[in-house]
Amino acid sequence: MHEIFFSLQGETSRMGLPTAFVRLTGCPLRCGYCDTAYAFQGGSTMELAEILDKVAATGAHYVTVTGGEPLAQKDCLPLLKQLCDAGYNVSIETGGSLDISGVDPRVSVILDIKTPGSGEVSKNLWTNLDHIKPKDEIKFVICNREDYEWARQVLQERQLAERCPVLFSPVYGEISARDLAEWGLADKLPVRFQVQLHKILWGEEPGR
Incomplete structure (x- = not known):
């Protein structure tokens, strides 16, 4: 366990919602x-019961389990289940390199497909797409025009927008958000354009 904090969700279709974030340590x-x-x-190290107590203390209805890579922690799946059992609206943010098939079906999976610009495109576990539910979301973090073209091709070839909502997000401070928005509009892509609300509000301050 790295931290538990209460803030606004900065990304996905839940952007702007008050959320308890449970950040687990480690990432491959x-x-x-x-x-x-x-x-x-x-x-x-923290017991699951203690995590749930700290989440409850925030008063949040929405909970996001994130990292690092949360699925790298062996107790992530039991944690997700217990959060759902407790009545929270739960999402998990995962980098897409680890198997999501064991995630509780009540959880909304935010699956990040790594672009070439990330340096980790070879780590994408494409079989994860077989487990995507309509309420899940697929995210591409775009570094440059080449990333955009690659993501557009994957979007179309794998018919991702027919599976669940798809998000295109510019790398903060590295690519113009306006450029990415205009590329998507020009190509009429069926994706949700997003920026990171928390960084607009608080910059790169940790725990936000």
Whole structure:
């Protein structure tokens, strides 16, 4: 466990909703644009009951389990189940390199498909798409025009928009959000354009 904090959801269709974030330590990937490298190490061991107590103390209805890569922690799946059992509206943010088939079906999976610009495109576990539900979301973090073209091809070839909502997000400070928006509009892509609300509000301050 790295941290538990209460903030506004900055991404996905839940953007702007007050949310309790449970950030687990560790990640097998090293994306070039990673903004949570501080969670690769450190943290502390915490019992599931203690995590649920801390989440309850925030008063949140929405809970996002994130990382690092939360699925790298062996107790992530039981944690997700217990959060659902407790009545929370739960989502998990995963980098897409680890199997999501064991995730409780009540959880909304936010699956990040790694682009070439991330440096980790070879780690995409494409069989995860077989387990995507209509209420899940697929995210592409776009570094440049080449990433955009690659993501557009994957979107079309794998018919992702017919599976669930698809998100295109610009790398903060690396690519113009306006450019990405205009590319998508020009190509009439069936995707949700998003920026990171928490970074607009608080910059790159950890725990936000």
